[in-house]
Amino acid sequence: MSRFRQRAVLTGCVLAAVLAAAGLFVTDYGIDPDLWLTGLALGFLALLAALDPWLHRRRAAGLATDDSLDAAANALALALHAQWNEECRARGLHDTALDLHWSAIQGEPGHSDAVVRAFLRNPRAVFLGEPGAGKSTTAMLLTIGLLDRRVDDPVPLLLPLSTWDPGEEDVRTWMTRRLYEDHPALRNTELYGSYAADLLVEQRRVFPVLDGLDQIPADQRADALDRINRAFPGSQPLVLTSRLDEFVEVGTPVVGAQVVQLQPLDLEEVAGYLRSVSDPVTAARWEPVFLHLRDEPDGRLAEALSTPLAVWLAGVVYGYGEPSELLDRSRFPDRTAIENHLADLLVDGAFGDRGVAHQARASQVWPRDKAARWLAFLATEMRRRGVRELGWWELRRSMNSLWLALLGAVALGAIGGFGVGWLMAYASTPRWAPITGLAAGLAVAVAALYASGHRTPKPRLGVWRSLVVVSGVLGTAAGLVFGALYGLSAGLVVGLGIAVAVALRFGFASSAELSHPSSPRWTMARDRIAVWTGSLVLAVVFGAAAGLVFGPNQSGMVGLGLTCGLLLGFTLSVLHLRWWWFTVARIWLALRGKLPWELMVFLEDARKLGVLRQAGAAYQFRHALVQDRLAGVRPSQVTSDA
Template sequence: MASEFSALLRRLRREAGMTQETLAERAGVGVRTIRGLETGERADPRVTTVRLLADALGLAPEDREELLAAAVRRPGQENGPGHGNGADGPSDRGNPPDHALAPPAPPAVERQGSALQEALADVGEQLAQAVAARWQREEEHRQVHDPYPLPLRWQAAPEELTDHWANIRRLPAGVRHGPLELGGRLDEIVGVYRRIPSGRLVVLGRPGSGKTVLAVRFVLDHLKSRTRTDAVPVIFSIGSWDPTALTFRDWLARQLTRDHPGLAAPGPAGPSLAAALVESGRVLPVLDGFDEIAGGLRRPALEALNATTLPLVLTSRPSEYAAAVAETDVLTSAAAVGLTDLTLSDLADYLPRTTRKARGGDPARTAWDPVLSELGVPDGPGEPGDRGERPHSQAGANLAAVLTTPLMVTLARAVYSDTPGHDPVSLLDTGRFGSPEELEEHLLDNFVATVYRPRPEHHPGSGPRRDVDPERARYWLGYLAHHLTRLDTPNLEWWRLGSGLRRSTRTVVTALLIALTTGLVDCAVGTLFDTLGFQLADGLAVGTIAGLMFGFTYWFMVAAKDTAVAPSGVRMKMGGRDGKAVRRALLRLLIGLAVGLVFGFGYGFIRGFHDGFAYHLGLSMTLRAGLYDGMVYGLAFTLAAGPAFGLLGLLETPLDIRSAINPASLLRTNCRTVTAQLLVWAPTFGLLVGFGAGVAIRLLPALLGPIAWSAESSIKMGLISGLCGALSYSLSLTAWGQWVVFSRIWLPLTGRLPWSLVAFLEDAYERGVLRQAGAVYQFRHARLQDHLARTYRAARAPRPPERGE
């Protein structure tokens, strides 16, 4: 409500110590705007204005969410979104809705609906800008416009893959009409789409035919001609959708939140802004890669899409889509087109313009001219297919069969046009390449070597490009591709890089690193209180038990479920927790109690046994000393670990709305989160251990007799326990800690990844090997990923013994 927003804005401004004039200056808005918002005269603040105010106030994540939620709530929403007859609610097509016969809505209700639409329009505008910026950068990285986009064309798909034209045209019963003319070129895709009344289009094409390039161009051209009220086209990699676990709309909202974390804020017509955009039809899904959905899920996926009437664009390979259609039905109300092959005329126009002119002689000739001549392309202009194209030899026929897709032409351009000293005439060597398949493997194999060749040029703003050995780069990329193949996903998520290892390996590596870390910390800090010899033994005991306990904990909470620890944030606000968060906190409490009891008793027993042995107390007294110390330390750590684990579980929350939207920034954000956890949790756990020790030495003497304990012992135990406990928790149960364990230590140590992995991934993205999809990386094409994974597995496979061995 406006009054709620006004009061909240006034309070936050005063807490920040700002005047209205200061806030207006920092936010870049007028003073009258601030006054109107705080007095309630301006009852409908725009989302963009609210974000500017939140930035100027420097709000914490929870305050930012609260301010945004108060801005988008309107009168009549006290019972939550979805109540009443809003503009986003469903209606019956062809018949007047029930409320059409009702009296006209009061002016206040009309203003409410208008304000909701205006708020969603603001959010849609911001989403459109982010989507346009992202895919413009992607086209630049792919060199789509250098020197010009390859001429993609399409034609109508077979009728059995297209719905009835009456359904596509949205015609009433009894009215029949013929098919639409849907053929076209790349720059006509938006016009073709808008000729489809249903707004549902299926784009079919074989591997490398340019489906993703077409999807990107559709999004950018659609955004150029989009009005404020039109839906925003957004590309979704549909291969990650499990239709048996998540509804289509919920999956869309989740993917939007992943790629655009700002949309996780509470929305006016749903649990989040992302959900509100989806439910109100302000997102036009461009679903790329239907063929990448697991085979057993394609039928339920198609059935789920048919259960909705959302306009959409779907890309797929023809065979996978046809198989899903044979099992169920075509995509309801959807027209289908198929991408056609590039022609030799297209190659003759494109390839010579990608390379330098010949030095000396005829300046119009290029290194591609002999190849094009062998392919049977005569000189002179002409339309596709009218030059009498026909290869002159088997070598020309093989190459002509390969260079029919944009992917292969792009690879040929990268290997031969963009690489000095590479002569494309070698592609006609039938001794090396006896078939089209061998030529394709050659181009895929040389792509990595080509893009990683040493280059002296300077990249503005990023310094000189670091040289990477092509063979090492190929091996590291091959491991990453193999890792994605094992996980059956195209998304390279930094927090899951250890998930490709066996669960036992992950557990053992995590336990060993925790043992080493805690042992070293115990030795380093403990020498401030005791002798080095004593601390070496103590560090060995602490490291061994900590590694075992956190290893078991990691197995129980992570490895046994064959999952990964996802990035999370820390929320200091305790109120408003849902049942899931409370249950997670209770589970963590029980786990902490068990870990504290076993660790404390084990450590205490070893320490007591060591002391008894050092003072020659005899076996009976030594065992008794171990038992007594085990009970003291066991009680102390039980009282500390249980509440500490439970508190961390209660404070964990999804990343706030200011989270980064690219992998490197997300990693830095999570690193700061874990650092904050360490700074808060370490002293908290240390104090709880000291408190637990105080309770133990007061309660247990009645059972065990007098206990020798000093304040120095409490300080030492609290300090070491806080540091070791926080480090152990971070390494085993946080996303950043798992990144350190596997991506920064274990995988580089075993040679499977480079030591500077972030720099390597960013460099691969700059070179065009990888692309960014929100918070994850993806290989620029699934075909390249498959090739690299296959090459990696072949290199690691045991070689058969040669004769005579």
């Protein structure tokens, strides 16, 4: 729904809950509570009817139109532009950046500022290079440059190929799934119609910028490239990056694409960059290294410092250290030893130093040994699953699925059952409290077990899109049951409460903020807001119900009802949200010392310190080399798996 309707629904839900609670006290002024609650329920349904997109815009039940897809593409372009610009700033590419050199296998050499112009002449390109040569950075800068110049052109969608399994998904299906995951507002059927992301891909209003063909398993690369060629044939826009050797081994060309190879950095530019990112004292320490590079321009150290990754690592880890140790041939006999040493020092130098944390604006100084252990656990888990992205919602996969489901179900069942049992213990039938609490707990636990499966939400169809119909039907059904058991007032309050809860579910089901840049913290914040808003509203509703049913003249019952309603509302709000299952996994892993308690804060600080980077709603290690070193992978394993 639109942002206005979304806010209006949320405001109406809060007002309905507050006014329902106020119905407890208006009886002192001679107002019949049944009449009050009946009028409130009818007014709430009338508000939902006025705001219901399904009633007023029936076209929203159909496929997205050309106009709605244009709006979706424009909003998506704004979100991606903000997202990648922010990531570019976080990596320091706006302030001090190495000028990447590239040369076409068939064409003239150039610099990174010419990549966008070259792509506009031929919108199919393959960027090749050695590990750390800047392929991902080039793809990101190209994406930003194309978004800067975009008018009505297709939107460049930068995606890591490490998240695609060619044996399980078609490439376009994978792109559609990633769009929904990173930009959930595309499910907003009122603004964009049904299947907006599917149609954006199908009608080629977005085009793929695919990073890291080498990250697909070797036995699947040929099939993956063949699928990409068939999905995006001819002159349709396409960008692909890969390591040089892995691309050559596949032996399948990208039809019509200009093949571009990133070149080693110029040693004078390397020296200039390292001086620019160092204070005068540190810059002086680099001079022996620069002299060595001039004397041995083809030596092991010059070869190691020929990539942007290695140069950036050197600038970071030797910000306060002694870079002349790199001249020790016995410690660092070849390029690999130097690169591994720099990657190891990145993690050691990023944590445990107050000055570094302050400069990076990290929230706190994390202990070096614990930070390394936590990152090693994450790197090992990512390698076990064969992924290069760390989505917070995927943390659940680091636990046994059955154990996760049982822990989550038992916890929610205990919370919900305790809330119901505690309320009944002070109600008119306290002897039924244990049985009622146990039954409620079992019901919640069973629902949690069912919800623990990792399911992709499907768009509602037909009348199930109607805000007022679904809320009215479910609220009426619950109200009739409670009314028969406890009287008209209780039925009205509980029925209104269920209608409010369903309306909240609609209000939070899809975000109207498609133009908002995606990030891990933002996607999690949406789940948290849904949890606590739903919990508080249901707390007010159940508090009113408890006061009316069990103690109309006892103010203490209202407070008890509020507390118990908060507990039960929490259990009902989190059942189908990724945040709950992430929280269960996070707490379990923190208890075992595998991860910190403040995991999201730690990950964001690791990003500020340069160990991680952000890709949409997920994190990645700054480079595959850093992840592999933390996972304890030997160079031979990296080569064979890449």
